[in-house]
Amino acid sequence: MTLIEHIRAESARLAGLCTACGGCVRACPMTPYAAGVGAADPAAVAFGMRDLLRDGPGTPAALAWVAACTRSGICTPACPEQIDAAFMLRLAQWRAKGALGEAPRIPVKEDTQFSPKVKAFARLTLTEQEQAEWL
Amino acid sequence: MAVDHAVFWYGCNMTRHGEVIRATTRILELVGMDAAPAGGPASCCGSPKEASARISEGMARRTVTQFNESGRGQVVTWCPSCHMNMQDSMAPVTPTKFETVHVTEALWARRDRLAPLLTQRVEARVLLHAHHGFNGRVAVNDLVPALLRLIPGVTVAEHPYRSPGHMCSSLAAVPGALADAHRATLSAMSETGTGTLCTIFHSCHREAVALERHGIRVRNWIHLLAESLGIEAEDEYKAWRNAADPRAAIGEDRILAAGEVAFARLLEPELRKPPAV
Numbered sequence: 044m045t046l047i048e049h050i051r052a053e054s055a056r057l058a059g060l061c062t063a064c065g066g067c068v069r070a071c072p073m074t075p076y077a078a079g080v081g082a083a084d085p086a087a088v089a090f091g092m093r094d095l096l097r098d099g100p101g102t103p104a105a106l107a108w109v110a111a112c113t114r115s116g117i118c119t120p121a122c123p124e125q126i127d128a129a130f131m132l133r134l135a136q137w138r139a140k141g142a143l144g145e146a147p148r149i150p151v152k153e154d155t156q157f158s159p160k161v162k163a164f165a166r167l168t169l170t171e172q173e174q175a176e177w178l
Numbered sequence: 179m180a181v182d183h184a185v186f187w188y189g190c191n192m193t194r195h196g197e198v199i200r201a202t203t204r205i206l207e208l209v210g211m212d213a214a215p216a217g218g219p220a221s222c223c224g225s226p227k228e229a230s231a232r233i234s235e236g237m238a239r240r241t242v243t244q245f246n247e248s249g250r251g252q253v254v255t256w257c258p259s260c261h262m263n264m265q266d267s268m269a270p271v272t273p274t275k276f277e278t279v280h281v282t283e284a285l286w287a288r289r290d291r292l293a294p295l296l297t298q299r300v301e302a303r304v305l306l307h308a309h310h311g312f313n314g315r316v317a318v319n320d321l322v323p324a325l326l327r328l329i330p331g332v333t334v335a336e337h338p339y340r341s342p343g344h345m346c347s348s349l350a351a352v353p354g355a356l357a358d359a360h361r362a363t364l365s366a367m368s369e370t371g372t373g374t375l376c377t378i379f380h381s382c383h384r385e386a387v388a389l390e391r392h393g394i395r396v397r398n399w400i401h402l403l404a405e406s407l408g409i410e411a412e413d414e415y416k417a418w419r420n421a422a423d424p425r426a427a428i429g430e431d432r433i434l435a436a437g438e439v440a441f442a443r444l445l446e447p448e449l450r451k452p453p454a455v
Contacts, residue, residue, distance in 0.1 A: 044270070045271065046235035046238070046267060046271050047235075049270050050267075072342040073342055073343075073352065076353070076354060113311070113344065113348035113349055113355070114343060115310040115342045115343055115344070116314040120314070129311075137228060137231065142228060143231060147229065154226070156443075156444055157219075158218075158219040159444055160444040160448075161191060161219060162218065162440075163437060163444050163445055164194045164436075164445060166435060166437065167432060167436045168193060168194065168195065168196030168197070168414065169193065169196045169199075173200075177217060177218070178193075178219075
């Protein structure tokens, strides 16, 4: 199985279980940081998120909510269907970032200097032997 | 004492805190785990490239394969992001030949061996810097205080505040969120009368150390355990981040060893970054 296949399969499975009731949106501590979500109907936001999992375009509020997800995980115990809502949001975020090869629909903050920075810090804090054995 | 052979998968951004990698490895050894450290870009979970499943999968598959080939039966994780990615997207795609456990679980399971070794008194009344996120997978918000309470002299205050997210790096990417979390944390410290903020994760620690400018102490839970065990673990990153001149604090010889260009372009801006609050 590839990661793309895994994301597609899990998206379809969880979208099939989700009723878009909005319980996850109501529980989320990040909605104040997501433009338009506070004023939106939580069920409509959840509906838009579920649409992303079904290859749909989502809605502006749903995309803002998905983009603001920081993996708090409070949505999972809040789900009346006992879905792993946090993982569902993770799948939606992957898809909105264009992980399956589509154009990104939310900002992608990718640090192109990530690996060089990790290695440069290692040269400051690890001995040469530790770098050779641990990196 | 029976010894378990494991990989200590410390993640990527932990290279800022070499002393935490070193001390954690030593603590695991003391409680009977021969845990070989592995991390950095060569042992990546793939999350830095999550906008491309194809690239992320390649990085993750290489890491799982490497761990499988190590022949070690356990992978002890540090980073909550790595841990969750192993469960959510790595192991389901590339079958694993190892059990994944978080370092807090590994140490708590061996607390009978750990507790008698915690002989040095550490006077600290601490507030745990807790997040909501990872606690649903591994009960770190209970396990870390339980481990800290094994240290003579340490008291852990109770407070209901939990920061959003799974660690502070996720909040740092959302405008305003990290500053709000830090303000709430400082308020919780004031309400509990605590002088030490104890971080759990590396990305929280690197953001929180700048809060020392508010008159508090910031220490990671491994720093506290190490002190009680008599293990040297100087928090150099904190000293650099709070220095008026990080370059002078590090010293030119070490900067040259790290690479002058890399230091100036990649590290110095972070070390000179103003605190979130």
